[in-house]
Amino acid sequence: MSQGLVDFHCHLDLYPDHPALVEECERLGVHTLTVTTTPKAWPRNHALASQTRHVRAALGLHPQLVADRSAEVSLWESYLDETRYVGEVGLDAGPRFFRSLDQQKQVFDHVLRTCGRRGGKILTVHSIRAAKGVLDAIEAHLPSSRGRVVLHWFTGSASEARRAVDLGCYFSLNAEMLRNERAKGMIVGLPIERVLTETDGPFTRTGDRPAHPADVAIAINLLADLRGSNREATGRQVTKNLRTLLMAADIDPG
């Protein structure tokens, strides 16, 4: 694996020109995990990513879509053997999606159990207002020997973050989190070995345009400054963390 930036959670298929973004990541050598929100988007995302060195696609069923698309869980399962990356999955207990929370929990539990049975999967997990519920589900259904979780845009407390670390979770941090005063208090307590970076593009912005994966350089700089460490060394550490995560997930491919 080459040195290079890491964007471990973005949505390349939500930009107007999906193939151009894939090409940009490849040209700039950005290790990019592009997530899907419905398994119906999987075949095209998989096809575009599978011809690259640096871009990987993840197979997802977004918690915000579960109310309308829970029936697609069987489609999700039918594609699962095609990838070791799963996401975007998780729970969203925010006001707009709270009503489907029971349904979301059923789907998420099923996703975790199925990944645990197959083994060797890496999941990028959404946990808005649901840090405790997400960690409870991981603890119940996905031991770290059977799969690895990366908590995307984690907004839980410092003690919830410590619990996540104990469960073997990684964290993908974006520039918006790193500018948030409350989140910074949680982030400084994370073991640096568990930290990855993300943009969640196009849902975050760089200046007046949607963030592109290469913009994770901004998150690296903010993270280094927050920790009082060197920016280049921080970038190298994040790339090393990705390599460690990939090897860890291979330990027990089941």
Ligand code: MN
């Ligand atoms: Mn996302």
